Amino acid sequence: MENRITSGPVVVAGATGDLGGRIARSLLSKGASVRVLVRRDSDAAKVEALQKAGATICEVDYHNPAALAKVCEGASCVVSALSGLHYVMVGIQSLLLNAALAAGVPRFIPSDFSIDFTKLPYGNNRNLDLRKEFGERLDKAPIAATSILNGMFTDLLTGQAPVVLFPIKRVMYYGNPDQLMDFTTIQNTADYTAAAALDPTTPRYLRIAGDVLSARGLREAATEATGEEFSLFRVGGISLLNTIITVTKALTPSSKEVFPAWQGMQYMRDMFTGLPKLDPLDNDRYPDITWKRVAEVLKAR
Incomplete structure (x- = not known):
């Protein structure tokens, strides 16, 4: 158009x-x-x-x-x-x-x-x-x-979103490594x-x-970008991430932050579910x- x-x-x-x-x-x-x-x-x-x-x-x-x-x-x-x-x-x-x-x-x-x-x-x-x-x-x-x-x-993948872990050459994820996500x-x-x-x-x-990738795709993208081999790091299932979110919220003092840690976790959790x-x-x-x-x-x- x-x-x-x-x-x-x-x-x-x-x-x-x-x-x-x-x-x-x-x-x-x-x-x-x-x-x-x-x-x-x-x-x-x-x-x-x-x-x-x-x-x-x-x-x-x-x-x-x-x-x-x-x-x-x-x-x-x-x-x-x-x-x-x-x-x-x-x-x-x-x-x-x-x-x-x-x-x-x-x-x-x-x-x-x-x-x-x-x-x-x-x-x-x-x-x-x-x-x-x-x-x-x-x-x-x-x-x-x-x-x-x-x-x-996508810009958040360079540091703010703890998914592509450059120091240890890992891509962290929960649930299914083949679940596609939008960036x-x-x-x-x-x-x-x-x-x-x-x-x-x-x-x-x-x-x-701009790109649609799974955790496996993110691993390949990180390897391509750095010339170094990245691997997958599965922390656990979605239920584990839900528990971490609940605990983190409970331990976080009430604040006016737009993006506290648990909010970022909610966002990533939703992406990992594919919903x-x-x-x-x-x-x-x-x-x-x-x-x-x-x-x-x-x-x-």
């Missing part, structure tokens, strides 16, 4: 974050007009960089409905790349949705970027439950919504989101994966995107 610029600017919330900033820049590179929503306490250097890149900076108070709706007027799409807990993912996104509706914006892309949480029950994964809750509100709103599901950010880089996700924001014909869900596997994939919708393989990311770490 050829990308085309829709009439009206694209509003991006969360652009001072990594993914949101990349989405805004990708939109600008495609010739789009971009309005970036920032708060008074947003990182000044990041805001200045976005302005220099060509974005229009709109300082907003999400709790001022009239002012928020005003900056959304005339927009063709509102894209949320906000990150946080319930206050942000349900509360602030709902205020943003209400502003889009009040301004007559035809399309809304929520901050869903994840595995397919629609296939998971409530209570399974805290952060994904927040996406499900907001999604229910979004589905009742008179606006065309599109969620982009990308699996896991997409932050940049590929941003470029695809930008293309979708400019495409007035997107469906409710778009599913993408939220993305299918079908919509990679071919925007053919100008070059998908980056896991081995490429591991090699460049």
Whole structure:
């Protein structure tokens, strides 16, 4: 499908974050007009960089409905790349949705970027439950919504996600070593989101994966990337991981962390089960995107 610029600017919330900033820049590179929503306490250097890149900076108070709706007027799409807990993912996104509706914006892309949480029950994964809750509100709103599901950010495999263990040349996993999982880089996700924001014909869900690999595939990718032989390290079954998650949560003081250790474990647990596997994939919708393989990311770490 050829990308085309829709009439009206694209509003991006969360652009001072990594993914949101990349989405805004990708939109600008495609010739789009971009309005970036920032708060008074947003990182000044990041805001200045976005302005220099060509974005229009709109300082907003999400709790001022009239002012928020005003900056959304005339927009063709509102894209949320906000990150946080319930206050942000349900509360602030709902205020943003209400502003889009009040301004007559035809399309809304929520901050869903994840595995397919629609296939998971409530209570399974805290952060994904927040996406499900907001999604229910979004589905009742008179606006065309599109969620982009990308699996896991491939970039996390270089260190933040303890799966590819470089020092001991092991790939850690639970359950079945042949269970396929979806991985997409932050940049590929941003470029695809930008293309979708400019495409007035997107469906409710778009599913993408820069690479689809099992634990065995990750072992091969790590071996290819480093030139050193990696092997598999099966810690145990999914039930063991569930127990570890329960214990870790119990030992973790209540905090406002978006990604405590047990949350990352929940995410990996869900991937290892195969329940939220993305299918079908919509990679071919925007053919100008070059998908980056896991081995490429591991090699460049």
